[in-house]
Amino acid sequence: MWMRDAHEKLDAGNFCLFLIISWALWYYRNLLLMENESSKPHQILDFAMAYLQTYNEVSVVPHHRHPTPHPTSWLSPARGIIKINYDGATFDPTHETGISVVARDNSGNCVAWVSQRLARPASAFIVEALAAREAISLALRHYFGRRLHYTFTCPAFERRR
Template identity: 30%
Template sequence: MEKTSFELFAMTASAIWMRRNKLRLGENSIPLGQIAASAFDALKEFQQLRPTHAQIPRTARAVRWRPPPESCVKANFDGAVFSQVGLAGIGIIIRNEQGLVMAALTQQIPLPASVEMVEVLAARRALVFAKELGFDRVVVEGDSANIITAVNGRIMDLSAMGHVLLDIKSLSSCFSFISFQHINREGNCVAHKLARQAANFPFLVWMENVPPDAFEVYQLDLLRLQ
């Protein structure tokens, strides 16, 4: 019962947040008096679909997105490669300590020489995005262990991506608090979805919202915050 109550609260909070954003943008939204019923119906639908995930290994289920410390935001980044068209994609989502989305981004870039270069460019873009939006205390999180290790390293990197790492270290000094963390792919699904969106959209930013294709995984992250 306690778990169900939390899930209903998460659904309701998300519905209120999305309604606020739609009203601010002048878009149609459900009446305030219907939010509770809408959240209940959404939770019921989610619970009916849940058995399809029953065979996921326990170790995979344990990997989940976790909110940043109080007064911080977390910027998750990911990259995607579209080699057939010579392009790559960057996806970024910034969320607050309650798990609510502050901003999201998808962006196309020319295809770099390696997948690692795509990831390090995505990490740098996450910092620039957070800075552009005025965030001062940021946790940056991605699923490339090599990139997170390189960013946190103190040895000068002389590889092709060394200059990007230097840019990241320089940008890091703009924040009063900055931390770089690694998470497995299972906990970075929203950023991955956003990176894949770049195949169709050269550049899009969503304020306090996510695109429909990423909404389900974003909602799942909220439900897992227990």
């Protein structure tokens, strides 16, 4: 509720600053609780301002550029069917993994999604298995239809049959 109020009362720039300061306060609070590292209020504000400045510098898109169309390989499902795609990824510098699941209808509208960041499991195969498990869990939670039909298109799973 308070977040919506802030969004309604602040302009876009100040709302972004508000979000970043809120996140920075949470981050530094966790550092204090988990690692006993304390910070001065001005350090937190300086960090938030630098973060916002960096974000603004890299997120500005020149107006004269037009988006380049990219061919898509996604094929829509039949009418009344929900298609669920999933993937897992590893981030080498941080030694973390992420999984994402998206469910779309025949028009391409997103009807459900999941995105999670995890501690790095043992292998890329396990990351894909976790993503597949989350895709099945999403389908069961939302119970898309009376029957569940699935096709694995992950090369890692195909090799292990």
